[in-house]
Amino acid sequence: MQLVTRKIIEWDNHLTNKIRLKPSSKMIWRLSTITAHSGDSWYCLSVLLVIWLFAKNEWRSIAASMGLSTFILAIIVLIIKFSIRRKRPVGEWGEIYRSTDPHSFPSGHATRVFFLTSMAWSIAPIWFAILLSIWAPLVAISRIQTGLHYLSDVLAGVLLGWVLGKLVLVLIPTMILWFPWAF
Numbered sequence: 001m002q003l004v005t006r007k008i009i010e011w012d013n014h015l016t017n018k019i020r021l022k023p024s025s026k027m028i029w030r031l032s033t034i035t036a037h038s039g040d041s042w043y044c045l046s047v048l049l050v051i052w053l054f055a056k057n058e059w060r061s062i063a064a065s066m067g068l069s070t071f072i073l074a075i076i077v078l079i080i081k082f083s084i085r086r087k088r089p090v091g092e093w094g095e096i097y098r099s100t101d102p103h104s105f106p107s108g109h110a111t112r113v114f115f116l117t118s119m120a121w122s123i124a125p126i127w128f129a130i131l132l133s134i135w136a137p138l139v140a141i142s143r144i145q146t147g148l149h150y151l152s153d154v155l156a157g158v159l160l161g162w163v164l165g166k167l168v169l170v171l172i173p174t175m176i177l178w179f180p181w182a183f
Contacts (some may be wrong), residue, residue: 012152016089021145023093032142033093039109039139044116045070052182062124064182066116068175069168073115076164077108091147098148107149110140110157111164118165123172 023029037043045067052063086105088098101108113136120129140158143149149157176183 008152012150016144016150019141019144019151020089020147029146032145035138036109036142036146036148038135039113039143041070041074041108041112044112061183064179065123065172065175066119068179068182069119069165069171070112070115072168072171073112073161073164074108077106077111077160080106080160081108086150086153089147089150093146093148104149104153105156106160107140107143107153107157109143110136110149110154111161112157113139114158114161115165115168116161118162119169122166122169 021029021032048063048067048070051059052067055063081101081103084105085103088102088104091098113132117129117132117136120132136158140154144151144154
């Protein structure tokens with residue numbers, strides 16, 4: 001079993017290093033760092049808050065559902081991260097992530113963006129779900145490109161986010177009962 005685990009870790013490290021960018025390619029590096037940041041929880045929640053504040057139609061409910069669910073997701077991801085405690089890949093970029101959240105498994109960003117995408121396919125207009133479906137993989141891959149995550153961190157985040165995005169839909173009626181003013 002240890003041999004299999006070691007082989008998986010070697011494979012993961014090898015593929016991660018192939019995907020990782022060198023900061024010397026300035027334009028691509030800068031684009032990748034911007035994309036990596038676009039999946040930050042504060043950014044996602046801020047966008048949802050602005051939509052919620054100014055929307056008067058179905059978008060208010062969509063933003064409320066996604067925003068409240070994102071808080072639930074954050075707790076789940078933190079519990080997993082602090083249970084597994086996998087260190088991030090060695091690197092210099094992303095000090096804010098490295099100091100405030102030293103654990104990399106699963107990628108919170110990948111989990112979050114695929115969670116929102118998964119929800120969008122069930123509760124939002126199709127154009128919005130398509131937009132998130134383009135954005136989510138870009139965020140996920142940029143987390144590897146910038147050296148903040150291993151490939152397996154991101155793949156686990158994609159799977160976890162998608163599954164939890166579908167499961168949380170069951171909680172929306174309860175959220176409406178508990179927070180009717182938000183909807």
